[in-house]
Amino acid sequence: MLRPTHLELGPPYQIDGDTVTHETRYAQTADGVYIAHQVVGSGPVDVAMDFHAFAGNVDLIWDEPDWGQWLVDTTEFARLIIHDRRGSGASTRNVPPPNLETRAADLLAVLDEVGSDAPVLGAAASTGAMHALFAATYPDRTSGIVWNYPR
Numbered sequence: 001m002l003r004p005t006h007l008e009l010g011p012p013y014q015i016d017g018d019t020v021t022h023e024t025r026y027a028q029t030a031d032g033v034y035i036a037h038q039v040v041g042s043g044p045v046d047v048a049m050d051f052h053a054f055a056g057n058v059d060l061i062w063d064e065p066d067w068g069q070w071l072v073d074t075t076e077f078a079r080l081i082i083h084d085r086r087g088s089g090a091s092t093r094n095v096p097p098p099n100l101e102t103r104a105a106d107l108l109a110v111l112d113e114v115g116s117d118a119p120v121l122g123a124a125a126s127t128g129a130m131h132a133l134f135a136a137t138y139p140d141r142t143s144g145i146v147w148n149y150p151r
Helices: 068-074 100-114 125-137
Strands: 013-015 018-020 023-028 034-040 046-049 079-083 120-124 144-148
Touching: 023 100, 034 100, 046 068, 046 100, 068 079, 079 100, 100 125, 120 125, 125 144
Parallel strands: 046 079, 046 120, 120 144
Antiparallel strands: 013 018, 023 034, 034 079
16 A cells, blocks of 8 residues: 655635644554544644544545634644544545444544644534544543534
């Protein structure tokens, strides 16, 4: 499997006059899959977001009307960690759809890669199920869960 290279992405996003850029990097999982992720901002807390598979593309989510501004605003007070699911977005594509356990292991690989010890996990709707499993499996690696619309 070829290792993807990291991408310089644009356009830059403005936050209080400061330019915030985002760069896609890749974490390799134990089974050799590459998970695309971005880390943007800084602050006293890490926030790791998960998105629906159809919206989960770290290269495009910044331009999504419902999420883009929220992501930019989050980088004002936190280090934001976003990632694509395996099989979608900029992550390795030629793999079977992941179950919750695999998705939790993929998140752990990303958190290890970026040096995040215990982020707040954020999700919407069904994507929060993986975070609930992650928190139950790795309680020492989770500071909290924000789960919008948990239905």
